Amino acid sequence: MTFLEFLLILLVLYYVGYIVLWILLDCNVSLWYKSRFGVSLSTMRGQVVWITGASSGIGRALAVSLARHGVRLVLSARRVKQLEDVQAECLEAARGLLAQNDVLILPMDMLQLENHQSHLYTVLNHFDRLDVLVNNAGRSQRANWTEIEIQVDRDLFELDVFSVIHLSRIVVRYFLEQNGGRGHIAATSSIAGFSPVPFSATYCAAKHALNAYLSALKVEQRKLDVTIFAPGPIATDFLLEAFTGTDGRKLGGSTANQKRLTAKRCGWLFAVALANKMDVTWCGLFPVNALAYCARNPTLTKIIGHFMTEKRLNNIREGKL
Ligand SMILES: NC(=O)c1ccc[n+]([C@@H]2O[C@H](COP(=O)([O-])OP(=O)(O)OC[C@H]3O[C@@H](n4cnc5c(N)ncnc54)[C@H](OP(=O)(O)O)[C@@H]3O)[C@@H](O)[C@H]2O)c1
Numbered sequence: 001m002t003f004l005e006f007l008l009i010l011l012v013l014y015y016v017g018y019i020v021l022w023i024l025l026d027c028n029v030s031l032w033y034k035s036r037f038g039v040s041l042s043t044m045r046g047q048v049v050w051i052t053g054a055s056s057g058i059g060r061a062l063a064v065s066l067a068r069h070g071v072r073l074v075l076s077a078r079r080v081k082q083l084e085d086v087q088a089e090c091l092e093a094a095r096g097l098l099a100q101n102d103v104l105i106l107p108m109d110m111l112q113l114e115n116h117q118s119h120l121y122t123v124l125n126h127f128d129r130l131d132v133l134v135n136n137a138g139r140s141q142r143a144n145w146t147e148i149e150i151q152v153d154r155d156l157f158e159l160d161v162f163s164v165i166h167l168s169r170i171v172v173r174y175f176l177e178q179n180g181g182r183g184h185i186a187a188t189s190s191i192a193g194f195s196p197v198p199f200s201a202t203y204c205a206a207k208h209a210l211n212a213y214l215s216a217l218k219v220e221q222r223k224l225d226v227t228i229f230a231p232g233p234i235a236t237d238f239l240l241e242a243f244t245g246t247d248g249r250k251l252g253g254s255t256a257n258q259k260r261l262t263a264k265r266c267g268w269l270f271a272v273a274l275a276n277k278m279d280v281t282w283c284g285l286f287p288v289n290a291l292a293y294c295a296r297n298p299t300l301t302k303i304i305g306h307f308m309t310e311k312r313l314n315n316i317r318e319g320k321l
Pocket residue numbers: 052053054055056057058059076077078079080082108109110111136137138139140159188189190191230231232233234235236237238239241
């Protein structure tokens with residue numbers, strides 16, 4: 001065997017190994033690597049992390065994962081009763097690392113932009129610092145492309161994009177003006193934010209826009225950490241509240257009995273991504289994880305596109321396998 005042949009075999013083995021990992025893992029390879037060999041969550045102990053959409057699903061699971069390691073939290077959403085339950089769950093998970101005062105409940109409607117600044121003051125008055133903002137609040141959508149009313153496009157962008165960017169700007173200004181330019185902005189995007197899926201046109205566009213806004217922030221403010229966390233299908237209640245194509249109508253759907261990654265696992269992976277200050281990461285069960293890799297490569301996207309009818313793609317995203 002010549003040296004060149006040897007190199008070629010190594011290269012083939014490398015790619016085959018990589019593809020096997022795409023199939024076996026429930027997140028991208030570098031996130032999995034960090035979850036094993038990266039910085040531990042306990043390095044975030046004492047930091048203050050503000051999570052929007054903390055009353056359920058992914059935000060709730062992320063809060064509990066961080067609390068377990070003594071990370072101080074601001075929990076925001078509209079449903080106060082649910083936030084109180086999450087606070088109790090966080091304190092229990094922290095097993096003495098956190099006191100009641102370390103987990104602040106901050107009720108807020110993301111759509112009331114005029115209150116964002118005073119919410120930040122509340123956080124700073126309470127903790128005297130803020131290290132990470134996690135923009136997680138958001139709503140999905142199920143609708144036929146042709147039937148979406150323009151008001152739905154506007155409302156969905158208002159919540160999933162503009163409210164997020166408005167709050168982030170306020171927090172970034174604080175990072176720049178009062179925190180020496182250091183700070184961490186994160187958002188729950190979606191794999192639909194890299195690669196379109198059927199029957200969610202506005203949602204796909206909104207998550208693409210969110211990714212673009214945050215990537216643009218990162219190229220402008222190099223000292224800031226920016227994390228785009230993109231889940232595939234996760235078992236949460238988010239289909240209840242999902243937008244449809246009709247103004248004011250909610251889907252009222254359920255994810256029961258669908259093949260989806262648990263919110264608990266998703267929240268923990270998100271926490272790993274934050275501790276390791278990762279830039280773009282994702283998670284999802286097979287074949288979502290493998291497809292996310294393909295979606296990020298134009299050639300693979302084209303090849304896969306030939307095999308993917310809209311029905312098949314929809315079944316994958318709805319966990320009907
Ligand atoms: N589940 C999935 O398959 C999946 C996949 C990819 C991405 N995501 C993203 O993950 C994020 C969290 O969703 P989830 O799956 O965990 O669903 P979820 O359980 O429905 O959580 C949504 C959260 O957003 C909050 N929220 C909604 N509207 C709000 C508003 N106007 N003001 C303040 N908070 C608001 C809700 O709290 P209140 O109702 O109490 O205000 C709730 O805490 C979303 O951005 C979603 O797009 C989910």
